[in-house]
Amino acid sequence: MTIAEKMQAAEPLGELQLHRLLVAVDGSENSELALKAAITAAHHDHASMTVITVGPDLSAGPAAWSATLGGGLDQDALDRDLCGQLSDIVGRIPEDIPVKKIYRRGKPGPEIVKAAKQGDYDAIVLGARGVGRVGALMGSVSHYVLHHAGISVFVAHAPRVC
Numbered sequence: 001m002t003i004a005e006k007m008q009a010a011e012p013l014g015e016l017q018l019h020r021l022l023v024a025v026d027g028s029e030n031s032e033l034a035l036k037a038a039i040t041a042a043h044h045d046h047a048s049m050t051v052i053t054v055g056p057d058l059s060a061g062p063a064a065w066s067a068t069l070g071g072g073l074d075q076d077a078l079d080r081d082l083c084g085q086l087s088d089i090v091g092r093i094p095e096d097i098p099v100k101k102i103y104r105r106g107k108p109g110p111e112i113v114k115a116a117k118q119g120d121y122d123a124i125v126l127g128a129r130g131v132g133r134v135g136a137l138m139g140s141v142s143h144y145v146l147h148h149a150g151i152s153v154f155v156a157h158a159p160r161v162c
Contacts, residue, residue, distance in 0.1 A: 018042075021049045022121040024112050024141070025089050030127025034156035038125040039093060047122075048098035051090050052115050054108040055082040079105070109144025116149050124149055128157035 023038040025031040035051070042049055058075045083103050090101045104111040116124055128142050142155045 018045050018122045019047045020119070020121045021047055022112070022116050022119060022124045023049055023051045024108070024124065024126035024145070025051055025053050025086070026108070026127065027085060027089075028127050028129060029158045030129050030156055032127075033158045034125045034127045034154075035089065035093075037154065037156050039097065041125075042097045043094075048100075049093065050100045050102060050115075050119060050121070051086065051093070052102040052104065052112060053082055053086045053089075054104045054106060054111040055079060057105040060106070075105075079103070108141040109148070112141070112145050113148045116151055121151055123152040123154055125154045125156065128155050 018041050021038050021042060023035055025035055038049055041047060055078055058078065086101050086103055090099055093099050102115055104115065112124065112126065124145055126142055126145060142153075146153050146155065
């Protein structure tokens, strides 16, 4: 049988159904694109979303955290700031989409994978690159999630603007 014959004999492709999405955000342009993609999928499939952000654990991180994050930050202040940013992001999601939020401390890749395993999600949606200083220290979050999540992962990459 030729490739053309096999393609004609194959069943038509259906649509992917996503009902529970875990969306990782960090304030970057790529994470904004991932959030928009998740909103589109949620509207299409009447899905719920859980939005997660992961902040650094200053007690477990490298000594460079203080200098990298602007110095003088304490864990409570950083957590409050990141939780506020998470609330602002969740507040921008259309009201017709059921949404929960999760804030965690630690390395983003492992924490996102752990949250995915603890919840009942169909997919993880995240941006391709993190935000500047923090993302550079943490390594490739999307790479880690792609290789360790036990569910589908969709990675958004915003086009470069010259």
